Amino acid sequence: MSSAPTPAAAKTISFFDLLVMGGWPMIPLGAMLLLAIYIFVERSIAVRHASKIDENFMSIVRDNIVNGNIKAARSFAKNNTTPVARIVDKGIQRIGKPIDAIEKSMDHVGQLEMYKLEKNLDILSVVAKAAPIFGFVGTLLGLMQLFSSIHAANEVEIGVISQGIYTKLITSITGLIIGLLAYFGYSYLSVRIDKTAHKMEVAAADFLDVLYEPVQK
Numbered sequence: 001m002s003s004a005p006t007p008a009a010a011k012t013i014s015f016f017d018l019l020v021m022g023g024w025p026m027i028p029l030g031a032m033l034l035l036a037i038y039i040f041v042e043r044s045i046a047v048r049h050a051s052k053i054d055e056n057f058m059s060i061v062r063d064n065i066v067n068g069n070i071k072a073a074r075s076f077a078k079n080n081t082t083p084v085a086r087i088v089d090k091g092i093q094r095i096g097k098p099i100d101a102i103e104k105s106m107d108h109v110g111q112l113e114m115y116k117l118e119k120n121l122d123i124l125s126v127v128a129k130a131a132p133i134f135g136f137v138g139t140l141l142g143l144m145q146l147f148s149s150i151h152a153a154n155e156v157e158i159g160v161i162s163q164g165i166y167t168k169l170i171t172s173i174t175g176l177i178i179g180l181l182a183y184f185g186y187s188y189l190s191v192r193i194d195k196t197a198h199k200m201e202v203a204a205a206d207f208l209d210v211l212y213e214p215v216q217k
Contacts (some may be wrong), residue, residue, distance in 0.1 A: 025138030025171045029131060033178045036127045039120050040185040047189060050083050050117060051196045058203060061088060062210045070095060083113035083196065084203040091207045099211065106204050113200065117193050121186065128182035135175015139168045 064073035
């Protein structure tokens with residue numbers, strides 16, 4: 001009694017093989033991914049450092065200013081390397097001038113600090129938009145090459161066509177994944193930067209309130 005033939009084991013494809021099957025468009029897509037990862041990690045570290053503010057920072061600055069110890073207040077602010085400290089330090093430097101001039105100087109520093117925080121953030125936005133488009137273009141170019149080869153061979157094999165389409169779709173899938181990762185990274189950093197900007201605004205407002213408090217003799 002003959003036994004039924006066992007089906008052939010499905011051939012597994014490694015992750016590296018999938019990347020190779022995508023062809024040359026996978027190289028620029030990989031470069032976009034590495035660039036997005038680098039910018040996300042670098043900006044995350046910078047934003048995390050910028051958002052670290054000592055809870056007693058403004059209390060110490062207020063006590064020194066109210067007690068008339070302007071030099072100690074500025075020295076304390078200068079020893080902190082956060083955007084909030086640099087904004088307050090600029091305000092301390094302008095003590096004695098009109099409130100409008102102090103506020104304007106602090107606003108200028110705040111704008112500069114925001115520019116530093118948002119550095120290279122637009123590149124993530126570009127990758128989020130460009131990667132899916134580039135992946136789709138890579139797929140279209142691959143399909144054009146596939147059908148050109150079929151036309152030159154003057155024969156049609158369903159297996160060859162399906163395998164070719166499957167291979168070329170890898171670039172579209174890869175582009176979409178990279179675009180989504182870049183978009184989520186951009187959105188996450190934008191939220192973190194907005195929170196840091198809010199802390200800067202609160203600190204600036206608190207400092208201006210301190211200037212209205214009477215100086216103790």
